Amino acid sequence: MKNKAVVLGANYYIGLSVIRCLGIYDIPVVAVDYSKQGTYGFHSKYCSERLIAPHYKKDSEGYLNFLIDYAKKQDKPPVLFPCADPYIEFVDKYLSTLRQYYLITQTEQGLYTKVMNKDTLNDLALQHGVLVPETVEIGDENFKEKVEELIKFPCLVKPTDSPAFVSTFRQKLFKVYSMEELESAIKKSTDANLHVIVQRIIPGFDDHMHTFDAYLNQNAKVTHWTTCQKFRQFPINFGASVYTGQKYFPDLYEISAKFLEDIGFKGFAEIEFKKDASTGDFYLIEINVRTTNLNSLLFKVGLNMPFFAYSELTGDPVESYAIKENTNLVFWYAYEDILAVREYIKTGQLKMSQVLKSYFKPKAYAIWDWKDPIPAFAFLGQLLCKIFKKIK
Incomplete structure (x- = not known):
């Protein structure tokens, strides 16, 4: 009997992609969420079990006990896949306990949090010679003078705890154009008990955003990797990938692999960089320490990261390899890309002809899959319900 794979989060396409990546190998996949509402990942034919658990934040102790009780009933320890940042924070908080019952890629408690937190990540990067935007x-003493001389306007007000900030403000950061706007953004954040930093905007359009996507084994060595280039994001300029292509950038491997190995990281990581349009330097923006939005693209180019993790943790590791060529494949989240395109055109950053031309590439879809179509119809149903409610 195979170890089960327990996937935390089925109400977003990241969890759905993990379910599919494991299910195609007949691995028993258990999807866990706190509600049936909106959990279109539950509709995947690759789900062997669908479980409703207590809310990870509202009842964290109940959620922990739920996971422990489930694992205790299994013949073999399940492999745990947290598929959103709040689940990562939960797993990191209770890592020593969860590792008694589950197989988990990360072994150092606190490292996930250290890498997700912007303050500690910046410190780590600078210690290891990786560029980060001026912050x-x-x-700080002489705060206003430093902002005006070092950072300059417009600039970014960024949270150190991104999941909490997004949960509060429904956006990743504040972009401000004056000292008055900066002070207002800081007050909003502090009133919500959120710590923020002020950062320089690295010049360049959204296609200057790049990613290094890798799996590191239990010896903290990069075994599988590729690089990608963003074309469009949502929200535009400072959002998540909605149209991104796999493209080989060897420089990113040289910067990223050594850094991740030096800090002892294990499991999946995606480092986001922005290439400075003026200097050509790559600046580290953030690191995703869970399966990425681009997982369906990585799978399609030959890097099934969830399966690599499962295989290694259950004693049958997959041979190392990397994608060192341009495949021309792109990831497409159609729903948010349509919203993004409207804003790009409205603000004059793109022309419709450029957008239409970009679509003539082979695609890895965020939700749609010919072999597993029902989740896409479930998502479409949810979307139509939202639209109907707004019209009503």
């Missing part, structure tokens, strides 16, 4: 702390 000023809110409590």
Whole structure:
């Protein structure tokens, strides 16, 4: 009997992609969420079990006990796949306990949090010689002078705890154009008990955003990797990938692999960089320490990251390899890309002819899959219900 794979989060396409990546190998996949509403991942034919658990934040102790009780009933320890940042934070908080019952790629408690937190990530990057955008702390001496001389306007007000910030404001950051706007953004954040930093905007359009996507084994060595280039994001300019292509950038491997190995990282990681349009330097923006939005693209180019993790943790590791060529494949999240395109055109950043030309590439879809179509119809149903409610 195979170890089960327990996937935390089925209400977004990241969880759905993990379910599919494992299910195609007849691995028993257990999808866990706190509600049936909106969990279109539950509709995948690759789900062997669908479980409703207590809310990970509202009842974290109940959620922990739920996971422990489930694991205790299994013949073999399940492999745990947290598929959103709040689940990562939960797993990191209870890592020593969960590892008694589950197989988990990360072994160092606190490392996930250290890498997700913008303050500690910046410190780690600088210690290891990786460029990060110039940053000023809110409590710094001569704060205003530093912002005006070092950062300059417009600039970014970014949270150190991204999941909490997004949960509060439904956006990843504030872009401000004056000292008055900066002070207002800082007040909003502090009133919500959220710590923020002020950062320089690296020049360049959204296609200057690049990613290094890798799996690191239990010896903290990069075994599988590729690089990608973003074309469009949503929200535009400072959002998540909605149209991104696999493209080989050897420089990113040289910067990223050594850094991840040096900090002892294990499991899947995606480093986001922005290439400075003026200097050509790559600046580290953030690291995703869970399966990425681009997982369906990685799978299609030959890198099934969830399966690599499952295989290694259950004693049958997959041979190392990397994608060192341009495949011309793109990831497409159609729903949000349509919203993004409207904003790009409205703000004059793209022309419709450029957008239409970009679509003539082979695609890896965020939700749609010919072999597993029902989740896409479930998602479409949810979308139509939202539209109907707004019209009503």
